[in-house]
Amino acid sequence: MGRLQRLIDEPVPLRFLALRFLDRRFNFLGYPTKLNLGAIERPHYGHCLLKAAELARKLGQGRITAIEFGVAGGNGLLSLERHAELVRQETGIGINIYGFDSGTGMPPPRDYRDMPYMWQQGYFAMEADKLRARLHAARLVLGPVEQTVRDFCSQENPPPIGFVAFDLDYYSSTASALTLFDANSRHFLPRVACYFDDVVGDIDWAYNEFTGELLAIKDFNRSHEDVKLARVNGLRFVGGRLPRAWHEQIFVAHFFRHADYDRPISEVSQHPLDPPAGGERLLEAED
Numbered sequence: 001m002g003r004l005q006r007l008i009d010e011p012v013p014l015r016f017l018a019l020r021f022l023d024r025r026f027n028f029l030g031y032p033t034k035l036n037l038g039a040i041e042r043p044h045y046g047h048c049l050l051k052a053a054e055l056a057r058k059l060g061q062g063r064i065t066a067i068e069f070g071v072a073g074g075n076g077l078l079s080l081e082r083h084a085e086l087v088r089q090e091t092g093i094g095i096n097i098y099g100f101d102s103g104t105g106m107p108p109p110r111d112y113r114d115m116p117y118m119w120q121q122g123y124f125a126m127e128a129d130k131l132r133a134r135l136h137a138a139r140l141v142l143g144p145v146e147q148t149v150r151d152f153c154s155q156e157n158p159p160p161i162g163f164v165a166f167d168l169d170y171y172s173s174t175a176s177a178l179t180l181f182d183a184n185s186r187h188f189l190p191r192v193a194c195y196f197d198d199v200v201g202d203i204d205w206a207y208n209e210f211t212g213e214l215l216a217i218k219d220f221n222r223s224h225e226d227v228k229l230a231r232v233n234g235l236r237f238v239g240g241r242l243p244r245a246w247h248e249q250i251f252v253a254h255f256f257r258h259a260d261y262d263r264p265i266s267e268v269s270q271h272p273l274d275p276p277a278g279g280e281r282l283l284e285a286e287d
Contacts, residue, residue, distance in 0.1 A: 232247075
C-alpha cells in the first residue's frame with residue numbers, strides 16, 4: 001500500500017513509468033539510468049555513492065567509506081549495502097559501510113531546537129540482532145552518537161569517507177554527528193556527498209534554519225572556517241533526471257585545506273570556434 005501511495009503522489013510522466021515497468025521485468029537499464037529515473041529504491045543513496053566513487057577513482061583511491069547516521073529499523077542500511085555493490089560493479093571502487101545509531105530509539109528532545117512536535121523519546125527503536133543477521137558487509141556502531149563518533153576515524157582508520165547520510169532528526173544529535181568532520185582531512189575525500197533527511201517537507205513539518213538539521217548545518221558552518229557544508233545547486237536540472245524532493249536534500253562537505261581539494265578532476269575542454277553560419281557569410285559578402 002505504501003508503494004502504491006508513493007506512485008499516486010509522485011508526478012511521473014507516463015514514459016518514465018513505462019521504462020520503470022519494463023526495467024523491473026527485463027532489467028535492461030544501466031545503473032546510472034535507473035538512478036535518474038528513480039527506478040531503484042533510495043536513488044539518493046545510489047547517486048551520492050556513485051559520485052563519491054567516481055571522485056575516488058579520479059584521485060587514485062581504490063576504496064571509500066559510506067556512513068549512515070540514524071539506522072532505526074535498518075532498511076536504509078540494507079539499501080546502502082545493495083547500492084554499494086552496484087556502485088562497485090559500475091566503478092570498481094570498494095565501499096566500507098558503517099551505521100551509527102543509539103540502538104534504543106531516540107533520546108528525549110533537549111529543547112525546541114529538536115522539534116519535539118515532530119519527534120519524541122523512543123521513536124525509531126532498533127532490533128539490533130535481527131538487523132545484524134541480515135547485514136552482509138555493513139557494521140553497526142551503537143551508542144550515543146556524541147560518544148561513538150568522537151574517536152571513530154582515529155580508531156577505525158577507514159578508507160576515505162565519501163558519503164554520509166544524516167537521518168538523526170534532532171538538532172542536537174545532528175550537531176553531534178557533524179563533529180565527524182572535525183577529524184583530520186586525510187580521513188575524507190576532499191568533497192564529501194551528504195544527504196540530510198529532514199530538511200524538506202510540508203507546512204506542518206515546518207523545517208527551517210532555526211531548528212532541526214538545518215540549524216545544525218548553519219551552526220556548523222558558522223563555527224568552521226576550513227570545512228563548509230553547502231547545498232548542491234541545480235541538481236534536478238542535470239543529467240536528464242526526473243526531478244525529485246531528494247535533489248534539495250543533497251549537500252557537499254568541502255574540505256578546503258584538503259591536500260587534493262584543488263586537484264583537477266574535470267574533463268572540460270574548450271570547443272573550437274564554430275564555422276560561420278549562412279547569415280554571417282551573407283553579411284560578409286555585402287560588406
